[in-house]
Amino acid sequence: MSQLQTVAKPRRNIELLLLILALGVGISANALVDINLDRPFDSDFYSQAAVLAVLALAMHMSLRLRAKYADPVILPVVVALNGIGLAMIHRLDIATGDSAGPRQWLWTTVAVVAAVAVIWFLRNHRILRRFTYISLIVSVVLLLLPLIPGISAGDVNGASVWIRIGDNSFQPGEIAKITLAVFFAGYLSSNRDLILLAGKKVGPLQLPRARDLGPMIVAWLASVGVLVFQHDIGTSVLFFGLFMIMIYVATSRISWVMIGLVLIAFGGFMAIRIFPHVGLRVNTWAHAFDPEVIGRSVGSSYQIVQGLFGMASGGLVGSGLGQGRPDIVPLANSDMIIASLGEELGMIGLFAVVLMYLLLITRGFRAALGTRDAFGKLLAVGLSFAIGLQCFVVIGGVTRLIPLTGLTTPFLAAGGSSLLANWIIVALLLLISDAARRPISTSAPKDAGTPHGQPAGAASAGSRVPTPRSIKAPNEAVNKP
Secondary structure: OOOOOOOOOOOHHHHHHHHHHHHHHHHHHHHHHHHHOOOOOOHHHHHHHHHHHHHHHHHHHHHHHHOOOOOOOHHHHHHHHHHHHHHHHHHHHHHHOOOHHHHHHHHHHHHHHHHHHHHHHOOOHHHHHHHHHHHHHHHHHHHHHHHOOOOEOOOEOOEOOOEEEOOEEEOHHHHHHHHHHHHHHHHHHHHHHHHHHOOOEEOOEEOOOHHHHHHHHHHHHHHHHHHHHHOOHHHHHHHHHHHHHHHHHHHOOHHHHHHHHHHHHHHHHHHHHHOHHHHHHHHHHHOOOOHHHHHOOOOOOHHHHHHHHHHHHHOOOOOOOOOOOHHHOOOOOOOOHHHHHHHHHHHHHHHHHHHHHHHHHHHHHHHHHHOOOHHHHHHHHHHHHHHHHHHHHHHHHHOOOOOOOOOOOOOOOOOHHHHHHHHHHHHHHHHHHHHHHOOHHHOOOHHHHOOOOOOOOOOOOOOOOOOHHHOOOOOOOOOOO
16 A cells, blocks of 8 residues: 655745745835934944844855754744834834944844854754753753842842842843753653652642752742842743743643642732832732822833833834834833834734744744754753743733833844844754654754763653654555565
C-alpha cells in the first residue's frame, strides 16, 4: 500500500518576502515622522534604514544556514514591531529634545547580534536542559544584583531593579525571566511524574513531596522577593505567572491554576495592606479621575489620565505620526508608548500592533505543539507566555483595565535590557520551531539535552523523542499478508 508523506519545507523565501514588507513598515513609519514634521531626510534617516535592513537580513541569513526549518513568520513580525518602536521614539525625541533614539538603535544592534549569536552557537535548544540548576542560581543572582551597594542604581521611579554599568543602566530581571523559564522547563520535564504521583493526596489534589517542589519554591520566593525588596509589582506578577503557566502545562491539572489564583488574591490583598506603594498604586488606579489624585505629588494619576485623553483624541485612525501631542504624557517613550501609538495611529493602528503580538505569541505556541521533546514544549510555552503576559500587563495598565506597573512593551518601548532579552527569546523560539518542523531523520541527537548528572541516553519523564522506527505510518497495515 502506498504511503502518503508530508515533506517539511524550509519556507525561507516566504520569510524574506515578509521581511521586506516588515522593513517597509518600519522605514515608512520613520519617514512619515519626518514628512509630517516638515523635516528633510538627512543622513541619519538613510543610515538608520540601512542598519535596520542589514540587521534583519543578517538574522535571516543565519536562519537559512543554521535553522532553515524555523518558523517564517516570527522574524518579520518582530522586525516590524521593532521598527515601529524606533520610529515612535524618534518622533518623541524631536518633540522633547531627548536622545533616547540613538541609544535604542545601539541596543537594537546589540540585541540582534546577540540573537544571531544564539542561532549560530546554540546547536540545539535541548542543550539548555543541561543547565537546569545553573539557571536557577543565575536567576537568583540576577535578581539580587540591584540590591548590592556599589552597582545598584538605587530607586528609579519607585522601583530598585536597575544596576549601573559605567554610564549606562541595566535591568537584570529581564534576563532572569529567560533563565527562570529554562529552569522551570528543565525541572518540570525531568520531575513531572514525581510531582504528579508522589506525595499525599488531599481531597482532589495530589500534593507533591516537599523535596520535589523545593527548587520551584525557591524560584517562587525569588519572585516574591522582587515585590518585597525591589518594589516592582510588574516583574513579580510576570515571574509568578510564568511559574503557574508552566506547571499547568507540565501537569495538565487545573487545580494548580486554582491554587495559583488563590495565592495571587491572597498575596495581592496582603501586599496592599503591608506595602504602602502597592496600596497607593491600586488607589491611583481606582480613583484616577479624582482631582486630588491627579494633583498629588506622590502616586499621581496624571500619567494615566493624560494617556487616556491622548488615545481618545486619536480616535479611529489617529492624528498621524508627528501630528499629535504624546510628548505631554510622562514616560511617553517607555511605560506609555502604547498610549503614544494609540494617539497617532488610532484604534486601527493600535489593533494592528496588538494583532502582531497575538501572531507572535501563537507562533510560539505552535512551535511548542510541534516540538518532540518535553523540555522544548515547556520552554516555548513559557517564553511565549512571558511576552503575552508582559503585553497584557502593559496594555491593561495603560487602558486602566488593571493598575499600571513598570513593565516595558516588548520591542516597542525604550529600554535596552528589555530589547536584548526579548530578541534572545525570539532566537530561542526560532530554534525550537526549527526542531519542531525539521524532519526526524535530520534532527539533533536524542541526548543533546541530557542534564549534568544524568547518564547519556537516559530518558527522563516525558522527555523521550520519537525515532523513525517507533513511528508507524497511518496507512501501514499492522499484519502484512
